[in-house]
Amino acid sequence: MQRLVVLSAVLAFASIKTCDGTLAVESVQQQLLRSVQSPEGSPIPNLYLALRLSGDHSHALETQYLRKITTELHNDIQSSLSQGVPGAGLLSQYAMCVLASCRSLHAVTFTVQDKTDTLITHLKRQMRQEKESIDHSQKPLSSYFTFSGGVLALCLAGVRVNVHHTAHLITAVQHDKLAEAGTVGSVDTLSMAGMALSCEKKAGFYTHGEAALDAAIQKIKDQLEVTGEDFSIGNKYSTPMAVMALVAMGSHKDLSSTMLSLEADAQSGAYTNPMALSYVLMGLQRKSYLDLKHINCQNEQNNLVLEPEVEQDVLVEAVPVQKVMVVVEVVKSGGQIHLYTVHVPKGASLLTALKLIRDKNTGFT
Numbered sequence: 001m002q003r004l005v006v007l008s009a010v011l012a013f014a015s016i017k018t019c020d021g022t023l024a025v026e027s028v029q030q031q032l033l034r035s036v037q038s039p040e041g042s043p044i045p046n047l048y049l050a051l052r053l054s055g056d057h058s059h060a061l062e063t064q065y066l067r068k069i070t071t072e073l074h075n076d077i078q079s080s081l082s083q084g085v086p087g088a089g090l091l092s093q094y095a096m097c098v099l100a101s102c103r104s105l106h107a108v109t110f111t112v113q114d115k116t117d118t119l120i121t122h123l124k125r126q127m128r129q130e131k132e133s134i135d136h137s138q139k140p141l142s143s144y145f146t147f148s149g150g151v152l153a154l155c156l157a158g159v160r161v162n163v164h165h166t167a168h169l170i171t172a173v174q175h176d177k178l179a180e181a182g183t184v185g186s187v188d189t190l191s192m193a194g195m196a197l198s199c200e201k202k203a204g205f206y207t208h209g210e211a212a213l214d215a216a217i218q219k220i221k222d223q224l225e226v227t228g229e230d231f232s233i234g235n236k237y238s239t240p241m242a243v244m245a246l247v248a249m250g251s252h253k254d255l256s257s258t259m260l261s262l263e264a265d266a267q268s269g270a271y272t273n274p275m276a277l278s279y280v281l282m283g284l285q286r287k288s289y290l291d292l293k294h295i296n297c298q299n300e301q302n303n304l305v306l307e308p309e310v311e312q313d314v315l316v317e318a319v320p321v322q323k324v325m326v327v328v329e330v331v332k333s334g335g336q337i338h339l340y341t342v343h344v345p346k347g348a349s350l351l352t353a354l355k356l357i358r359d360k361n362t363g364f365t
Contacts, residue, residue, distance in 0.1 A: 024266040025054075028281045033058060033306045035274040036065045042076065043068045045093035050278035052100035052295065053287045058304040069097050074108075081112050081122060088126040089146040092153035095119055096289065102297035105157055120157060123150060127165060134168050144169075144178050148192040155199035156292050166206045166213070169193055173216040179223060187224070187234030191245035194220040195289050198248045202290070221249050229355070231257040236265050237276055240283030248288035257352050259284070260345045322346040326353040330364075340364060 032047055048065050051057070073094060080087040098105050098119070108119040117125075127150045133141040140147040151169060154161045172178055178193055179186040197217050200206045206213050224242045227233055233242035239262055243255060262283060271277050282288070328340045340357045358364050 024263040025281065025284050028266055028271070028277050028284065029054065029056065029304060030307055031272075031277050032274065032281060033061055033304070034309070035277070036061045037306070043073050044274050044278065045069060045073065045090075045097050046278040047274050048097050049093075049100055049289070049292070050281040053282055053291050054285060054304075055301065056304040057300050057302050058306065059300070059302045061304075061306065066097070066101050069094070070108075073097075078110050081110050086126060086129065086141050088123065088130055088142060088150045091119060091123040091126055092146070092149040095123060095153040095157055096292060099156055099292045100295060102295065120154070120159060123153060124159070124162075126150070127154070127162070131162065131165055131168060139177075143189070144172055145189045145192050148189065148196040152192065152196035152199055152289060155196065155203055155205065156289065158203075160205050161200060163206065163208050166197070166200055167208070169197060170209070170212050170216045173197075173219055174212075178220075187238035188241055190220050190223055191238075191241040194224065194245040195248045198245075198250075199290055199293075217249055221246065221251050225251060225253045227258055229359075231261045231352075233258065236262075236270060240276075240279035243283040243286065244279070244288040247286050248290045254349065257348055260348055264345065326350075326357075328354070328357060 029051075032051060035044075035047060036051075043065065048062070048069060051062050051065070073090065077087055077090050077094060080090070094108070095105060098108055105120050106118050109116050110119065110122055112122075127147075130140045130142065130147050130150065133139065134147075147165075148169060151161055151165050173193060178189045194217065197213060197220070201210075201213055201217065224233055224246055228235075230236075232239045239258065243258065243262070246253065246255065262280065265271065266280055266284065271280050322345070323343045324346050326342050326344060328342075330338045330340065332338070340361060342353055342356045342360070344353050344356060
């Protein structure tokens with residue numbers, strides 16, 4: 001095969017910046033608001049968190065859903081605690097919802113065996129059981145995802161996390177216990193752990209081994225910065241949470257192609273589950289749970305309106321993803337000129353275009 005000596009490209013780009021994803025964000029917001037109005041199923045804390053961390057709000061619908069959380073979810077947790085069922089996961093999510101509502105965590109209590117304690121006290125107790133399970137069996141009572149979520153919730157609440165909890169999480173990262181077999185689920189666990197450890201670092205709580213803490217965060221960052229050929233991190237369902245974690249950890253990786261792919265998937269209706277949609281909304285807006293530390297319930301824009309659903313018999317034209325044409329001219333050593341053309345989403349990188357050409361043309365390297 002002849003050696004390539006010149007590669008020139010004529011790019012039809014007006015800008016190399018990523019699209020702002022406004023249409024995708026609006027689409028996901030509307031789907032989540034419809035989920036809020038649905039009377040079916042148990043409340044989803046993450047749905048409320050996504051709406052609260054958004055730049056646009058519907059105070060009436062958010063208040064309606066918070067009421068469902070503080071009644072139905074509260075009662076579910078009360079029942080679990082009374083029966084001795086482990087509940088660190090739900091307690092963590094409930095705590096973050098209370099923070100998102102700008103209410104006091106000390107006002108939320110549960111009564112077990114005639115003793116009333118705050119939500120935080122119960123969460124600390126549950127986390128102690130998780131830690132003891134790691135001590136005895138080298139794994140949490142629930143999962144490292146839940147354990148990481150507990151560390152994160154306590155940190156966000158301003159509670160100094162038990163140093164042994166953080167040390168166990170750092171050790172799990174060091175020994176690859178969060179990414180066993182490279183499963184997609186491990187991307188979610190790595191993401192939650194990354195946010196938890198980043199919160200600990202920013203709060204300055206863990207002073208017993210800052211170098212180990214930094215190394216663990218960097219290792220998670222390195223693992224999550226690896227994208228597939230479709231620019232996803234794990235797959236399209238784990239990508240939004242991975243984006244949240246990379247934002248929280250201060251990653252400098254260029255996520256423009258990943259964001260473009262996420263926006264396209266969101267607009268095409270690839271996500272329908274409210275839980276998945278909640279992660280998508282936070283990912284599209286580059287938000288993470290760490291933003292709960294700075295949430296301000298005053299002077300918010302109460303500008304989000306639930307639009308009426310389009311009748312099923314009305315034909316709706318899907319909003320196309322704007323694309324541009326890239327032409328690459330290759331001059332070989334013998335003087336032959338070959339032209340390659342490809343269409344890519346507006347805002348994609350040159351590397352993205354070249355990879356697509358490579359995939360479609362044998363001999364192009």
